[in-house]
Amino acid sequence: MKRKILFLKPYDFMHTEYNGTSNPQFSPIFPCSLATVLSWCKSHLGEDEFSFYGLDGYLFQDRMEGVLREVALIDPDYIVSNINVLTFHLVESYYRNMKGKAKLIGLINKAFPEDMVARYGDLFDAIIEKDWCSSTLSVIVAAEDGEIGKSPGVWLRDEGGKPYFTGKGEPHYISDYPLPAYREFHGERYNSFFSYWTEGCKYGCIFCSFGTAVYGRWRARPIESILEELKELYSIIKRPMYILNIDNELTLQREWAEDLFEAIEKASLPLSIDTNIRANHVDEEFIRSMKRGGITRVGFSLESSDSDVLQLNKKKLNWEDVDRTIRLLKKHNIIFQVYIMQGMYGSNRQKDIDTFRYVVDEMKVRNVGLGVTLPYRSTPYYRVLKKKEWIEDFTLDNYLWVGSHVYKYSFFDKPVGTKPFWRISDDYTFEEAVDTYMHLAELKPRKKLFADFVKPLMFGNPSVFGGYIRSVCRSPGYYIGKMIRYVRN
Known part of the structure; x- marks a missing residue:
């Protein structure tokens, strides 16, 4: 009898993708990374001995209750689920009810694998933070032989309850990945689709929390593969497509990007693309090319208008680039958002406020993204603070506190977590940066x-x-x- 593998996107209030994306979610958005893992396992394991199922809790009217019923009907041998470390405690009971005989593999994208194993190691058979595709495959293959502990790239818990890592898994790059399993996840039922086209970044901003998805050499999928995916998607949904291209840096290699935009234009597909750019990579000719290629909305970061802060954080950007990019985007009617951060290493309250005033008052930007800089353990920022003895640790409990007390996500029915502390500069602390964030959030322009x-x-x-x-x-x-x-x- 075939073994059944279920790939589950829970209704957990957050959209979680491999590259570090972790956004509040209240409507169905296609789970690109999980669907890619399904395709990867299907292509390597084959369909002679395994059956593959895709399930998204957001497609059920009764959410996780509907998931429980469907899981019971499928009766899987393996459940592979992309879970969000911020909200998993809200859906933990559902997982405990649905697991049954199945081996449960959790895919996370934030640097808290030890914390997750310590808390939920009795529930999960394996937790994977990096290399979702290859490590998931290796876990299933090892489990078939009864030796999950020999599978590389996973976090487990020993007999004493202590988390341990089995060793680095086999790395694979974006050009190796198959197309997401649109049909198994009922792609026709979605209006928004995440999609990956590039990975890597040549910049080394010390606060970047996107981990292995952006560190290392920049790589891109073959343009033919991207067009194949878009055409496949259109053949399924048969209506205009809204593509959320969440690459950290789509425009890093200009020649490749212009070839991509030209190919999309020639394909004449009805689509709107939302992506990220860097202000120092674009000019008017490039923006025209973007428009022809279906780009209708972009986001890009300034982070801080203080040159010393940018230098300390290795953010290679200047005001002139941002000023030029904003003016060109307005001229060509491309919707955009500018991201700025509070509490960057070396900053202070006045510098953070000056950045906000520069963007809103001088540049007349209405769509401003705010965020407190967090020292995830995997970042150079964390290591800098540790070296200065300005922080003790940044744990999952601290992250939960930020989510419920600072960002005040509506899905938290009560405050949770432990308040963290760290020093940002000689005259600025995390607590003061939070106060600055709260102050600026009240001053954000209302969207029209x-x-x-x-x-x-x-x-x-x-x-x-x-x-x-x-x-x-x-x-x-x-x-x-x-x-x-x-x-x-």
Whole structure:
């Protein structure tokens, strides 16, 4: 009898992807990374001895209750689930009820594997932080022989309850990955799709928490593979596509990016792409190329307007690049968001406020992303603070405190976690940075639906705007809710 492998995206209030993406989620968004792991395992294990299932809790009206019923019907031998370390405690009971005979493999994307194993090691048979594809495959192969402990790339718990790592798994690069399993995850039921096209980064910002997905040499998928994926997706959903390209740096290699945009333009696919850029990589010619390739919205980081802070954090950027990019994006009606950070190494309250004033008052940016800089254990920032003896640790409990007390995510029914402490500079602490963040959050400009979304899209890319109108007519409730959340946020 075939063994059954279930790939599960829980209804856990967060969208979790391999590259470190961890965003609040309230509607179905295609789980790209998990679907890619499914395709990877399917291509290596074959279908003679295994059956493969994809399940997303967001596609059930009754959420995790529906998942429990479906899992009972499938009766899997393995459950592979991308879990969010911030919200797992909210759905832990469902996992304990659904596990049964199945071996449970958890995929995480934040640097808290020891904490997760210490807390939930009795529930999970293995927890994987890096190399989701190859390590998941190795766990299943090892489990078939009854020797999970010999599988590389996983976190386990020994007999004494202590977490340990089995050793580095086999690395694979983005060009090796198969297309996501759109059909197994019922791609036709989604309106938004995450997609990966590049990995790696040549910059070394010390606070970057995206881990192995961005560290190392920049690599890109073959353009033919990206087009194949977009065409496959369109053949399934048969309507305009909204692609969330969450690459850390899509535009790092200009020639490749321009070839990609040209290929997408020639394919004449009805799509809108949301991606990230760096302000020092674009000029007017490049922005025109982006528009022709379907880019309708971008995000990019300034982090701080203080040159000393940027230098301390190895953020290779300057005001002139940001100023030019903002003006060009406005000119060409591309929707954009500028990210700034509070509490960067070496900063202080006044520098953080000055950055906000520069972006909002001088550059007239309405869509500003704020965030407190966190010293994840995997980052150089954490190591700098440890060397200065400015921090004791940054644990999962501390991360939970930030989520419930600082960002105040609505899915937390009560405050949780332990308040952390660290010093950012001689005259600035984490607690003071949080106060600054709270202050600036109250000053953020209110978004205007027509001025900030409809008008740029209408004049910047009329064909995409027409596609949105057709989609709204098909699913009015979904898009009205999305617009309300856009204005509120």
